[in-house]
Amino acid sequence: MSVHAILMEKGCDVVTASSTDTVKDACRLLYSNHIGAIIIVDRESRIEGIFTERDVVAAIAQHGTACMDMELSEVMWRNVVSCTRATSINGLMDVMNKHRARHLPVEQEGHLVGIVSIGDAVKHHIRAIEYESNYIRSYIIG
Incomplete structure (x- = not known):
């Protein structure tokens, strides 16, 4: 499973x-969208x-x-x-753990195309483990 699968489920918004936006503007965005990170783009x-x-x-x-x-440029x-x-997903979790990052932007050819959070990664990792467990159970039962 890959980041693509996460984005297909949750969307790419x-x-x-x-x-040049202010910290106050960014705080309003964080609060009003119930999110933990904003990507700064040109x-x-x-x-x-x-x-x-x-x-x-x-x-x-x-x-x-x-x-x-x-301005965000001073503190981002x-x-x-x-x-x-x-x-x-395993690669994603490794990068997040290594860099202590809770959010990673998804890039394609240098442009922003999505974002994934540690919660997204854990959710999909657990789903893959459950699928494997069910498959093994079905195999054993016959």
């Missing part, structure tokens, strides 16, 4: 923002960064509430780890 949908709930906490810790008027994470549609 991604909440994005511009690097006009051609190329990934410039990611802004997560953790980044909100870090910005407040470093700059106080004045950070709310700062620029070293974005991404995956492709062909990335396997």
